[in-house]
Amino acid sequence: MVWMTWRQHRWEVALGLAVLVAFGGGVLLLTLLGWHLMGQIAGACPSTTPNPAASIAACADSTAEYQNGFQVGWQWVLIVGTAIPALAGVFVGAPLVARELEKGTHLVAWSQSVPRRRWFLARVGLVAGGAAAGAALLAAIGQGWFAMQRGTGDGLGGPSLWAGFEIGPPVVIAYVLFALALGVAMGAAIRRTVPAMAATLVGFVVVTVAVGGFARPHYLAPLTSRQSILGSFSSLVPSGSAPTSGPGFNLSSDWLVNLGIGNYTNAAGHPVSDATVNELLGQCNIPNDGGATTCPAAANGITQLLSYQPASRFWLFQGIEAAIFLVLAGALLALAYRLVMRLR
């Protein structure tokens, strides 16, 4: 079965490696671009504070350029990093059983001396092993990118661990195995290749979005913190004079689950209405020359309730999410096995 599985999947192995190499190359290219922009920032921004007013604008420009580029790059890496598991499900998982049934070749495979049970377990097992190895490579590329960004992005909004949650190693491997199992199960249920591929893609997107959006923030109850509403202006102030963290909360490493809009209190602890807050913030003066933002005195001391997951929970959450998807993958493979054994 080893040779047979290799013979039937060798092009997928080659294609998968090509995709990973291309992804790694793209990541490397983005990193080099990032370093180039970093050099510009270093040239434009004097290292000592306070900055001479003349250089502040140039410094802000190159910083903004870096941050924009960084945003685009980061999104690109995340999108591709999560698309690759979906591709594994669609192009490797879905056809695995469906194409045999569609072309009638299952009659050849199942009339050799290898019983159907062993045919299924060996083939799925070997393909899953290969896919997990590919996923590990994908995770390594993601982590490499991540480390390079963190190393260079300090003080410029370098990503928190949470920003790369979907390409964290345990989660990426679990995603790939889940996508593969989903594809195999859809193929065994639908018995036609193209519809099974479509169902796999839709299923993968729905499940990952639902788990990421609804379940992930609540694996453990989020911690809460009160933060000055003026903190939300911090990104506009290059010198970083406004507070970016309330007690216990650190924007650069924690995952802000909910900003708690509408839950405002003033310095005395009394509730403040949304309308009041909006009015006060509307009166803030944000100078175009990069100078400090000034807001009405009444805005000082107003805080909002925010909930967040601390950086210390990152690996626990990775483990929880990976476990969820591995359990789903196992259930789907059990379903696929039953369907294949029942096909008569």
Added chain:
Amino acid sequence: MTSAISTTALAKRYGRQWALRDCSLEVPEGRITALVGPNGAGKTTLLKLAMGLLAPSYGEIEVLGRSPQREPALVLARVGYVAQERPLYPRFTVSDTLRMGREMNSRWDDAGTRERLVKRGIPLDRQVRRLSGGEQAQLSLALALGKRPDLLLLDEPASSLDPLARRALLTELVDAVAADGTTVLLSSHLIADVERVCDHLVILSRGRVQLAGDIDTLREEHQMIVGPRMDPTAAAADPTVVSARHAERESALIVRRAGGLAPGGWRTEALSLEDLVLAYLENPIAGSRVPVPAAEVGS
């Protein structure tokens, strides 16, 4: 004589449609048995049941003394099968296909299979999809023979082949199984092929066994007799009459009477195997009406 396949009250139903119904038959060991019947008679279903590719809805099937459902490993290792559409992996080369046979069968006959294909002029490095229909049929048969089966199940092995390719395939089959005494069950609706290759016959129609027996014995037992026109209802009432055709002045009957002589005033005419088979197929009730002695089934 022992049976390679034995079924009792075997039935397979798809929804409300019966593909096979109350089928009890024996396929004798060491013989080449033809499974004959019109399209939709249940031939493919019976072969798939024997291979464990289908599970029976009712009844029992034993293949080489084992259940294909409960002991698939033991049955699969000893039974070769070629499905009706002769599926193969189109992007595999001939060599790849043989490698698959070697990897997936413990008793694989590598040298013999290679020799068989080379003898037929089939290039080993060619992709299967570039082979002609006849070559693909040869490769399918070679794959089934390569596992050195004790029983070979062939579903319409020569269908859709041109006459030359058909002859070549059947010759190959007879040569291959003669040496090892392999039991063969092949389905066909081509009586000419059956006559050339087979020595035992099972007629299946509408999911039921109409007739089963050695071809030589069946030919001895059946006669075509022609005589003065008789009352059609009397002919229909006679349990030994398989089929009757009444012209203006003459009646032609196909009758089953072991060693019987034509009655006075009647003459015997040559009865081809095709006439015999068609008599049962055109007249499906005949089979169930003629009581076949139990000892005769599969003898």
